[in-house]
Amino acid sequence: MKEMNAKEQMEIYLQSHKIESLFNEEILPYLSLYEFDKGQQICSQGEAVENLYILVKGKVKIFTTSEEGKTLILSFKTPLEVIGDIEYVQEIDTINTVEAVSPVVMIGVRQSVLRRFLKDHSPFLQFLLRIITRKFYIKSQFMRHNILYPVETRLASYLVSVAYDENETLVNGNVSVSNLTDIANLIGTSYRHLNRVIKEFCKNGLVERNKGSIVIKDLEGLKSLAKENLYE
């Protein structure tokens, strides 16, 4: 992790995400930029929280680990997102571990500073409300899907969601699947079973394997298997 104090760079991030209005003049000197390398942990389940972070660049993975060491990936997040908001409001320790899966830039600010300057600043409160309710809704749908439907449905749903990149344009068939283990943990199943289902999808002509990556052959077929569109 690298902490920076580049005022200009901060300006650029604030403007590009249109979040200048969240803050007031007094708090600006207390905002810092943090850079994390791929693989670095931003915060770790169970530990005390000091900062609230706003993700302005890169991608993070949020996951939880059970006593037995099982991992469950809860989500991947890209800007604009907030890390540590629940903990800030509830005054509790870190709920889930957050890890950079690409080079990441965050705006960080201490909880004590927030309490001092933004406790009654309604643009900031409204911002948090919007971010958190969105998170809640997504988690709600994700959970519903995960409990109500079998792995087959969940995988189809996942593939449909990554078939489109961030710009909503269809990524030409070839879905670069970073890591099957991650997918297994994301859809809440074992690696073994995931493989079994992928094999089934191949047999039915929905996808093809190609050196570790998966090529979507029948997007419509996947969509109908996915039942509900998890990612809007």
Added chain:
Amino acid sequence: MKEMNAKEQMEIYLQSHKIESLFNEEILPYLSLYEFDKGQQICSQGEAVENLYILVKGKVKIFTTSEEGKTLILSFKTPLEVIGDIEYVQEIDTINTVEAVSPVVMIGVRQSVLRRFLKDHSPFLQFLLRIITRKFYIKSQFMRHNILYPVETRLASYLVSVAYDENETLVNGNVSVSNLTDIANLIGTSYRHLNRVIKEFCKNGLVERNKGSIVIKDLEGLKSLAKENLYE
């Protein structure tokens, strides 16, 4: 559903839950009291939302239904709780169905009224933040538990949670289990399987059956089976 305008009654609810400060003078005339009978629906998945409700008396059940008609109970809620907050902030249709499981009283207010009077009223915003982050946290733990652990663990966890009533005092062994189907839907399994696990619990001396109700025989045993304390 019965809509009332009893000013005095309203006062009592506002004071007993210490939520007078959420509102300002202008909005008070727009607050209404609603009564729902046991079994009545407060709102229904997919339909448009008009009101935001504050649950001040009684108990509600929040659930979702899949295309195939499977039901998943997400939670039971008692005061103080808010219904329709996510929908209000996100401006979306009702996410889950809410049903009274006892006679219920709610304070209701139209979204349009809220937008007019409380959009920048920070006590209200802070209140929503606290309520929603709490919900988020609970849902988070619930989901984690549900995906990571087998039914056995989830049932033990549920039984431990109902062994204590709202006052944190141990309800003397005899847990009045309203309805096994509800439990099955709450812990996300089938009625059949729930029964199987209960039988197993009986065999191991953890609980006993007694005309439909379940008597806890070994609370400590259940606690250790439950692994993590879901309900704090």
Added chain:
DNA sequence: TTTCAAAAAGGACATATGTCCTAAATTTTA
């Protein structure tokens, strides 16, 4: 290039959980 570690793929088997049915017990309604 060689070596090594990680990731992919899947066989064999065990276990958890679901579906469908039937019968008894219990509660609700007429």
Added chain:
DNA sequence: TAAAATTTAGGACATATGTCCTTTTTGAAA
């Protein structure tokens, strides 16, 4: 009280999913 509907309980079987291993492939490091 009688009849109907709901809830309980569990048998029999099918299916989904998990665990443990082995082999192969791939990509990174020496």
